[in-house]
Amino acid sequence: MKITILTIFPEMFAGVFTESILKRAQGQGSVEINFVNFRDFSLNKHHRVDDYSFGGGPGLILAVEPIYLALKSIPAYDTAFKILMTPQGTPYSQKIANDFSKKDHIIIICGHYEGFDDRILNFVDMEVSIGDYVLTGGEIGAMVIVDSVTRLLPGVLSSDESFEQDSFYNGLLEFPQYTRPQEFMGMKVPDVLLSGNHAEIEKWRKEESLKRTKERRPDLLKKRSEND
Numbered sequence: 408m409k410i411t412i413l414t415i416f417p418e419m420f421a422g423v424f425t426e427s428i429l430k431r432a433q434g435q436g437s438v439e440i441n442f443v444n445f446r447d448f449s450l451n452k453h454h455r456v457d458d459y460s461f462g463g464g465p466g467l468i469l470a471v472e473p474i475y476l477a478l479k480s481i482p483a484y485d486t487a488f489k490i491l492m493t494p495q496g497t498p499y500s501q502k503i504a505n506d507f508s509k510k511d512h513i514i515i516i517c518g519h520y521e522g523f524d525d526r527i528l529n530f531v532d533m534e535v536s537i538g539d540y541v542l543t544g545g546e547i548g549a550m551v552i553v554d555s556v557t558r559l560l561p562g563v564l565s566s567d568e569s570f571e572q573d574s575f576y577n578g579l580l581e582f583p584q585y586t587r588p589q590e591f592m593g594m595k596v597p598d599v600l601l602s603g604n605h606a607e608i609e610k611w612r613k614e615e616s617l618k619r620t621k622e623r624r625p626d627l628l629k630k631r632s633e634n635d
């Protein structure tokens with residue numbers, strides 16, 4: 408899969424993309440990540456990409472032209488799936504991550520400043536938000552998308568790391584897990600996990616998953632029954 412990120416701050420991504428699983432996924436060719444700095448496409452002599460909002464208001468907003476020109480510079484940009492990061496977008500979820508992971512090429516546009524010229528929406532397929540809070544820009548959201556999508560690509564996670572048991576993958580939170588020691592400061596690992604009875608363990612884990620989801624995220628249970 409190819410991911411192209413449009414940003415005026417490509418250095419923000421160093422570290423996140425050069426360690427651990429994202430590093431390995433790129434090294435083995437499961438994902439190819441490229442950056443386009445749309446400041447390079449500003450026609451302004453000071454390379455500005457922002458300007459005042461018509462009608463007034465505080466702060467600067469992103470102009471449409473540099474984004475459009477940057478998009479057009481990407482090979483086969485018209486067939487790629489184009490995502491704009493914005494707090495006004497569709498709330499990101501595991502389901503959306505699963506959908507994105509099936510695409511050949513996604514382009515993620517990171518806004519900054521107080522917003523963007525609304526005409527940018529004519530050149531994107533989807534607006535995505537990563538939650539109901541405000542960030543300084545879309546870059547951290549783009550990292551969230553790249554991370555959550557890359558781990559779903561074939562061959563990225565080993566069988567020990569597999570995502571089929573993830574929280575959210577089956578619409579439930581994960582069951583509790585324990586490792587050695589069997590007893591720590593008087594707190595014991597549940598007996599059933601030490602029993603060696605796989606059917607009993609499976610049953611206990613399913614019950615605990617449900618119990619935890621009911622207590623902490625009843626909204627997930629509701630969503631799950633709506634999807635059935």
Ligand code: 6GU
Nearest residue numbers: 492493537538542544548
């Ligand atoms: Cl994608 N961008 C910004 N600036 N703030 C956000 C967001 C994105 N998602 C949630 N808050």
